[in-house]
Amino acid sequence: MASTFGSLFRVTTFGESHGRAIGCIVDGCPARVPLAEGDLQPQLDRRRPGATALNTPRKETDTVSILSGVERGLTLGTPIGLSIPNADTRPGDYAEMETVPRPSHADFTYAEKYGLRARSGGGRASARETAARVAAGAVAEAMLAAFQPVEIVAWVEAVGDITAPRPDLETLTRAGVDATPVRCPDPAAADRMVKAIESARDTGDSLGGIVSCICRGVPPGWGEPVFDKLTARLAQAMMSIPATRGFEIGEGFAAARMTGSAHNDPFQARPGGGIRPASNHCGGIQGGISNGEPLFFRVAFKPVSTISKPQATVAFDGSPVTFEAKGRHDPCVLPRAVPVVEAMAALVLADAFLLQQTQRIPRPSRETP
Amino acid sequence: MASTFGSLFRVTTFGESHGRAIGCIVDGCPARVPLAEGDLQPQLDRRRPGATALNTPRKETDTVSILSGVERGLTLGTPIGLSIPNADTRPGDYAEMETVPRPSHADFTYAEKYGLRARSGGGRASARETAARVAAGAVAEAMLAAFQPVEIVAWVEAVGDITAPRPDLETLTRAGVDATPVRCPDPAAADRMVKAIESARDTGDSLGGIVSCICRGVPPGWGEPVFDKLTARLAQAMMSIPATRGFEIGEGFAAARMTGSAHNDPFQARPGGGIRPASNHCGGIQGGISNGEPLFFRVAFKPVSTISKPQATVAFDGSPVTFEAKGRHDPCVLPRAVPVVEAMAALVLADAFLLQQTQRIPRPSRETP
Amino acid sequence: MASTFGSLFRVTTFGESHGRAIGCIVDGCPARVPLAEGDLQPQLDRRRPGATALNTPRKETDTVSILSGVERGLTLGTPIGLSIPNADTRPGDYAEMETVPRPSHADFTYAEKYGLRARSGGGRASARETAARVAAGAVAEAMLAAFQPVEIVAWVEAVGDITAPRPDLETLTRAGVDATPVRCPDPAAADRMVKAIESARDTGDSLGGIVSCICRGVPPGWGEPVFDKLTARLAQAMMSIPATRGFEIGEGFAAARMTGSAHNDPFQARPGGGIRPASNHCGGIQGGISNGEPLFFRVAFKPVSTISKPQATVAFDGSPVTFEAKGRHDPCVLPRAVPVVEAMAALVLADAFLLQQTQRIPRPSRETP
């Protein structure tokens, strides 16, 4: 269960970290959307390991293949099968977790849930699973581009206790974000983040941080009332990413300290007609439905659980052990989390866009309620 | 769409703030669970308006009727229809919103989404909708009580800039929470919160705050990997409550500033055998699956959008207006949000419990993998 | 579970035969569809018991109330709560089924599934549950009428071994069907059916039969490939009606005896341009997708299980009993099944219509694949 996300634009993923392949099926993408593997690879390249010295040395090219659903460069309306081979697997690296559950990993909870201990590198709980999400998110972005272009840009706002100043949200681009190796658009903060990550790596420790995200171009009316509010779907999407610990939108937790007169977003006339909110404390969503302003939200990531510092813990059988992680892991996942956050946002928005089509149905001319 | 929550323990709600009734259908509750209207009413009473001077003067008894699915005090396994009449409706109070979208309400986004302006007091976006959730949540708690008792206790941790010290999470009870009118178990902080709310009401303004929640007794193994992680489902559930702006679990956003060696939860032997985490920075969930420790999460609420202070805004036609809310509303929803948070947590846990049954299937004796 | 039908146009029902009320929530109906209780009552009146001497003497007015989702005669886009009170309940009539499972009823299987024996007249398995479907189906028809009018007409083709000649499928109307008390548009066959039903009733026995259905005005393109083929959804819908035993479409089982050259539907040019099938052996659906021709399908109903003839059977405890049904039941449900078949067809088509909207999305002008 739980490997499917979305109601109309729907992705189902498969794959363990160290099996033959990972991948997904994207169902519900309308026909006649221009799509090629070249549309998917750039975001996969942004996520894949081994890109910089800050990342895990695991080498994966993460080359995605479209197995179905596309012909002559256009989607067919049928399910799009996507596959990414696992090339650089070393299951032997993870032999220890059969007897010792790694602290703050999912080894213990998976064993409790499923009644067995999987050998393979975190298996389904590994962040490698997010590669399939990124591929699916790129399909979502291609679909939105065909009908209702939306710009989704995430960036690293904080690493550990280093917080960058907020960039100009109207002009920030993915290229601007990628200008620094930590994907923080502020060069000075980025420098300090790099140093902090290197320092954590050198001491065998790890760091967490915050990814922020802006979605420009979302028209008013997306999202569903009650349980599938756009806020709720974004929250689920983000909190389903490994290592996330918090989600907030607009003013977020700071809103709890504001008065209504300070937090409210009154309306103003739009020059060309119509109205729009005069401020955006809400982060682009009111009553669970987009209001036409940019969506703005933040996602907190805990520090990476895998550290090479020795940890005093116990084995599955209760015997004391000193655990020192081997494997290959990032001291800080934040830079690689950026395209994952974007992908999940794209999946939420693609689904909301399709759902909203049922409110935009042309009627026979006689009918004018 | 979007009026259904859950995959096995599933609630579908209906009802506008000022229609004839609100209610829900709870489907998927197993048979033979003891259930009566008396099991549902207490949480509804905690949520209903008019209880104290701090609340909206709208008078609703919120008397719930079980229409189906229960016979002789036991559930039948069939859908449980629940209905709550709307007694004290005053649709006339809301006439103005047909021409003026209330700032930071859903009037504008609903109009954009659906292409019409509903007359009725916030309609589906009203917090009145949460009464149906509370009724359904009480069914979920009754179901869990029959099979796997779980204690869910939420409380008001902060109102505006007043934050209460953390209570003893092992002993906190709903009765302890209800000991103060703001549902903050710390009497001193509660006093200050009451004063702050009264002050906000007197100045025609409103306040937000934070509800915290603890769930004790959740065994290891609940939750699904990937998109339906228990964290993700809780996040969706909480962020689907009106006025929520943020969700965090365990150390939450503070985890972003911690190192892995400080945040990790190593394991220890359990006296009677088996192992358990020695600390609970994660808030009871690892890899999206419960680890047997108490769940702990926090939910941020924005200040109430309805304020009687005059607001400079525009009508739907763009003409400037000074808006002063009439209607009847709370200056601070936090105390009434407590049972809503508990209800949504109960719905998430009831669903996770049922889903986990498919991993606990007895096997023919010959089979021993 | 299982009380929800449809993916976008979605109905969730509740209610036992002898509880307080039955009803449903219709979610996913777009906003601004003209709807009033008067649009729902006619089909409920066609289904309700007690209408003629051929029916059960149970008296139910089946008066439906719209509890939410409609304001000033238009749908709001929010869930539509529908409630029908159970007026003439006599739970005492069914006391015997606590000890004796009625032959060919669901008493035994429900007891096996749920581990208890419900007292109340068939409970959820009673055909009374179909009243909620009929109400929901009428909403579906109102929705289709607003956007894409479809004419759905079912009729009784056979009762026991009496089979009526096929009527003119292009002109048949519900009024024509209702011209005879058995809802068979052929007066001569209808006379014989009435006599056969009266004879069955007089001998304490019961009859089955066949309901046929035509859906005119379905445009090409509705239905989804693979598991949700329009044929598959219609089959599920019809076989979910109590007492159904078979479903066939187009030539149905007779197609198994035909050659491809006889069964194939070649195409012809349409006078105004475009093409269409020149024949309709397939019943309007090819590859699971509508082809623009009328849908035609047939549904087989078994004879009513409740008969007053004595039956040699055993009690739950295995002791032999001679069972003679008391209660109040129809000797033949076929006439009352007609609006139920129409309702389920309407629900399938409403859902297919909404799903197809995602293939009809207007694009920015620059985009012309």
Place this chain on the structure above:
Amino acid sequence: MASTFGSLFRVTTFGESHGRAIGCIVDGCPARVPLAEGDLQPQLDRRRPGATALNTPRKETDTVSILSGVERGLTLGTPIGLSIPNADTRPGDYAEMETVPRPSHADFTYAEKYGLRARSGGGRASARETAARVAAGAVAEAMLAAFQPVEIVAWVEAVGDITAPRPDLETLTRAGVDATPVRCPDPAAADRMVKAIESARDTGDSLGGIVSCICRGVPPGWGEPVFDKLTARLAQAMMSIPATRGFEIGEGFAAARMTGSAHNDPFQARPGGGIRPASNHCGGIQGGISNGEPLFFRVAFKPVSTISKPQATVAFDGSPVTFEAKGRHDPCVLPRAVPVVEAMAALVLADAFLLQQTQRIPRPSRETP
């Protein structure tokens, strides 16, 4: 949409007839089920083309690979990715369908639905899609074998106007069915069927027929009331198989002609205690829920649409053409449909089995309603 089947045991398929691969993701299979590729291949071998002179000469080995979800011969509880390469594709064979919609194929309806004409050999509507179902069905059978063994045996009952006598339903095996090349366990009827198929092939025509199926070992209590009755799910499952035209269960359409006193299944005491139906007119399902007797149902298949006889039809542009199929197709799909019917039955039963686990939950000892 529509590429997913099942609610707990859930399969999502992908793949066109002439793309790179077809496959599926099976989600919801519990952990610790013994599973290997060797468990899947036998049913795929029964379905694959090219096995006998009666089949299409297309050569596909249909070798299935398990990409994830299995480790050391046991399922992990995580999604099982299955892939089957398309080896012998000849898209050129299907060039004509870009201009001429093949009579009774889905070319026309897909073009109407999706707004484009796919080049690739029937694409998603091709019966090749069913290979993924057969692989998934084999996983379902492996899962059932681990917990609740069920024997599912389908056979060819009729080809064209040749109908075989009913075999002994208690002893029929797949080996017995495979004893003849047409998978009809009656050798005499099988001989006549072979001759009829050869004759159809020689005249460039095609034949339909009927597949019957028995499921032994299903305990009482499987299936859900109302919309997901076991009958309804089986009907959907079977009518989702390409070329199906009808479904019936138990006495099926013949039940429509029976009286209640003849069709009813009274109960009898079971020697070891408990009760069971004394007859099985209902085909093992009452009120949508299994009653412990074998399930018995029949599925009607239309004759293959692809015939080499010339057909007078029109092109998409309305111009008259004489169409003679090239491509490679079976004159009769019935023998190859046998494992597909079995697979779909297995998927329905696996899902019903898992859903029923929520009614079998052990309770704390104090609780005894």
